[in-house]
Amino acid sequence: MTDRAGTPAEASDLIDPEAVSAAYYDLVPDVSNPEQKVVFGTSGHRGSSLDSAFNETHIAAITQAIVEYRAGQGITGPLFIGRDTHTLSGPAERTAVEVLVGNGVHVLADSEGGYVPTPALSHAILVYNADPAHEDKADGIVVTPSHNPPRDGGFKYNPPHGGPADSEATSWIANRANEIIAAGNVDVVRADGSPGRHDFLRGYVGDLINIIDIDAIKKAGVRIGADPLGGASVEYWGAIRDVYGLDLTVTNPGVDPTWRFMTLDWDGKIRMDPSSASAMASVVHRKDEFDVLTGNDADADRHGIVTPDGGLMNPNHYLAVAIDYLYTHRPQWREDAAIGKTLVSSSIIDKVAESHGRRLWEVPVGFKWFVPGLVDGSVAFGGEESAGASFLRKDGTVWTTDKDGILLALLASEIIAVTGKTPSQLYTELVERFGDPVYQRVDAAATKDQKARLGKLSGDDITATELAGDPIIAKLSEAPGNGAAVGGLKVVTEKAWFAARPSGTEDVYKIYAESFEGPEHLTRVQDEAKRIVDAALGA
Known part of the structure; x- marks a missing residue:
């Protein structure tokens, strides 16, 4: 760990957004170089335009490959698209829209031209596909490298189940994209045109009443601080406050492509990781001002929970508390609904599951593994040790099939309102029962x-x-x-x-x-x- 971890970013740490944007258009990748190929990891293709790893050529080819993939799968409904606040997300979204329009795909972008958190896009796909009036199926693209540094870009595909695409789909898309690039992108079809519009914010925020006990939070007067860390959730937290009349302060409403307001992560880089004590140092500094203070990464699929008594919670600790609370406060969930965790999450979750008589569903790293269980209700909660999770609505039906950092952050307020205790205090009680891992x-x-x-x-x-x-x-x-x-x-x-x-x-x-x-x-x-x-x- 660098001795600068947790200290404010300095001018020398900041990117030049104009240079990053220019490189997106000016540099052309050589896919014979493994470092410049399209590669889908657990959360899509990521890289920097400055390294010829995330450029217009890549995004045009990937989008064309997605068009061909969805056609092969018989997906004929709208494609929802959203972006986060990274410098490269805007240009990449524009490139993708041109290719989608050129191929005759009905593409829906944010109605206000704003930022779209990953969970809001997953939610939109699922709501559309659940409507019996829709005979076709929708899918989506999220333009985000998640918590990666400001110089990076990211691009991921969510099929009709609303969650991250599986390895079979991403392998096909990546291989086809690299073929297209190797042939000079001659197979890419593009056209000028505007996308259709969808109100992601209104649909997501208005539906929160069906998954979170908003009334309990309001009645208890929980004082909430929410820091979007300069990410896509910035307008969502303000809307949650206004729609539901909560005592909620957006502690940092600023959006800056350099993220100059961040403190440096463990390795001296600017990284919007709400589970990192170094990256969250400036947030934690304000912990005594609120009953709970939360953070999200750039696309709001991760959460950080800060309490006055405990500071920034270890992600594993909060997952254990969330599971213990939810499985005693959601009576409409199926009695056989399992608890989903990744293989590298804490074993205290195993002990919590056993105490509730619930089946533990342990899967490899990657949120995509939870998708089928969340869709059919057989898994009521799925969580990763890297501070990503989602769970079912109060009635036991699917909410999102991608990680939802806004939801998990808001759950902390419900826990405080209903139990009168902070998540940190509740974790101490779990330790007393099960041991201290x-x-x-x-x-x-x-x-x-x-x-x-x-x-x-x-x-x-x-x-x-x-x-x-x-x-x-x-x-x-x-x-x-x-x-x-x-x-x-x-x-x-x-x-x-x-x-x-x-x-x-x-x-x-x-x-x-x-x-x-x-x-x-x-x-x-x-x-x-x-x-x-x-x-x-x-x-």
């Missing part, structure tokens, strides 16, 4: 070959029988919830676990680890985890 993620060096092998490891490749002095009871290369490959492995004992996954962007692999025996035991788990993984990789 210590959780951390660290990185270990790995070559590209080693990362590739790690992604294909089987539990049988692990020869160790003990971890930090305890017998190993599970060696997982497939998720228990759905049997999907985890792209790495997880090793479990009664007192601890670790998971190892290759990084998609750096020559490292990530070790997630947790211990119920304290920090020293966690360090031992991490050290042995690296030896176990290195041995399996032949390092």
Whole structure:
């Protein structure tokens, strides 16, 4: 961690938005270079125009590929499109609209030309497709690199289920886009024209009454501070205040493409990560002014929860509290509705699930895995350790199938209003019942070959029988919830676990680890985890 982490950004840390925009149009990628190809990760294609990794050529080709994909899937309804506040999001949205219009797709953008949070776009798709008057199906595109630094752009596709596209869809789209680029984009059809309009904000904010106990929040007079961190939720929080008459202050209503008002993240970069204590330092500084203070990233699919008594909550801690609260305050949810968590989320969630007699549905990293369960109501809550989650409406029907940082932030106010306790206090009570886990993620060096092998490891490749002095009871290369490959492995004992996954962007692999025996035991788990993984990789 740099010694500048948590300190205000300086002039030398800021991007030149004009240079970033110019590079979007001026630089042409060479897809024979892996660094300049279209690659869809867990949340779409991301990169910077300055690196020839996110340019007009890319976006035109990706959009054309999406047009061809949706035609092949028989998707004939409107395509909702929205963007966040990153510099590259505006140009990319304009390029995409030209291609969509050129191909005769009925594209719907924000009615006010404003920013669209990821959950608002997912919500719009689902509401449209649930209307029996609509015989066709809608899908969407979100132009966002999420919490990435200001120089980056991002582009992701959400099919008719409203959530992130699965690997089969993204692989097809990426491969076809790279083919188009390699051939000089001659297959791209573009035309000038304006999109149709959709009121994302009104539809989303007006529907919140059906998923959050707004009346309880208002009656209790919860003092809410909401910091959009310069992101797409900026107008939404003001609208929530005005529509519902809440005691809510938008603590930072500014939007600046350089994000000069941010404090630096752990590595000295500007990164709008509401789960990072360094990035949220200026927000946490105001914690005593409100009953709860929240943050969102640039597309509002992540949440950060700050309480006067506890400061910024660890994402795993808040997920555990949210689950414990929701499964005792949503009587209309199905009795067999499972609790969804990713493989690298805290095991205290397992204990909460068991205490409620609920099935735990453990899946690989990536919110896309929760989509089917949220759609049919068999999973009432799905959450990731990286501060992303969503859950069902009060009546047990689907709300969003993408992460909803606004929703999870607003839930904290409901929890305070109904229980009279902060989420931090409620987590302390969970610890008293289930133990106090210590959780951390660290990185270990790995070559590209080693990362590739790690992604294909089987539990049988692990020869160790003990971890930090305890017998190993599970060696997982497939998720228990759905049997999907985890792209790495997880090793479990009664007192601890670790998971190892290759990084998609750096020559490292990530070790997630947790211990119920304290920090020293966690360090031992991490050290042995690296030896176990290195041995399996032949390092």
